[in-house]
Amino acid sequence: MADLGDAKAALHHYLQATRDDLIWKLDGLSEREARLPRTATGNNLLGILKHCLNVEAGYFGATFGREFPTPEELVPMPAFADDPQADWYAGEDETRDGLIDLYRRVGVFADQTVEQLPLDAPGQVPWWRPGAQDVTLHRIIVHVTADLARHAGHADIMREQHDGAIGWRRENSNIPHDYDWPAYVTKLTRLAERFA
Numbered sequence: 001m002a003d004l005g006d007a008k009a010a011l012h013h014y015l016q017a018t019r020d021d022l023i024w025k026l027d028g029l030s031e032r033e034a035r036l037p038r039t040a041t042g043n044n045l046l047g048i049l050k051h052c053l054n055v056e057a058g059y060f061g062a063t064f065g066r067e068f069p070t071p072e073e074l075v076p077m078p079a080f081a082d083d084p085q086a087d088w089y090a091g092e093d094e095t096r097d098g099l100i101d102l103y104r105r106v107g108v109f110a111d112q113t114v115e116q117l118p119l120d121a122p123g124q125v126p127w128w129r130p131g132a133q134d135v136t137l138h139r140i141i142v143h144v145t146a147d148l149a150r151h152a153g154h155a156d157i158m159r160e161q162h163d164g165a166i167g168w169r170r171e172n173s174n175i176p177h178d179y180d181w182p183a184y185v186t187k188l189t190r191l192a193e194r195f196a
Contacts, residue, residue, distance in 0.1 A: 007138075008114070008118075008119050011114075011141045012111070015110075015114070015141060015144065018148040019052075019103070019107050019148065022048065022148065023049070023100055023103065025045055026096060029096065029162075031095065033045075033162065034090075034096045035089070035090055035096075038158040038161060042085070043154060043158065045162075046089070047088040048088075048151045048154055048158075049099055050075075050087055050089070050090055050099055051087045051151065052103070053103040053106045055144060056107065056109075056110045056144060058074075059143065059144050060110035062126055063123040063125050063126070063135065063140060066109075073102055077127070110144075114137065120138065122134065123135050123137065
């Protein structure tokens with residue numbers, strides 16, 4: 001376990017935990033189930049993972065003058081001119097297992113940046129507006145972890161809607177066992193109806 005008293009180790013720990021949570025939400029899903037749109041704007045579990053791996057590759061790569069070893073596996077910046085949602089879905093030539101593997105390799109790449117640089121290491125985010133591009137590694141770890149955590153929350157809801165799979169972590173659901181969820185939903189619905 002990381003020394004959570006050390007700022008860099010703590011930040012790195014939560015970044016890794018959030019990655020693991022995203023991958024976990026794809027456990028046991030078929031290609032179709034992982035790709036199926038779950039919202040009116042087309043959000044899907046595999047698309048969230050693909051978006052997050054591209055986010056990490058960019059922020060822990062180009063921002064600090066590093067390039068992912070196989071950049072052809074990532075969504076190139078020019079692709080967004082043709083399709084602003086280019087990193088939010090898996091193409092026909094991509095698979096669930098392949099994207100999970102790619103995300104793990106991106107994680108190793110991002111971890112190298114975190115391990116090799118001090119928290120105050122300067123970087124520059126090329127896609128941010130001029131005048132706001134200068135950052136530190138500390139800021140990027142916080143920024144990326146917050147972004148990933150937001151998307152992990154999206155994935156939590158989508159997975160629950162799909163098959164009822166819920167929980168905070170694979171090893172600790174943080175959910176009451178043997179709880180009467182239908183009765184709980186009925187109770188909350190009645191409460192809400194009082195304000196109709």
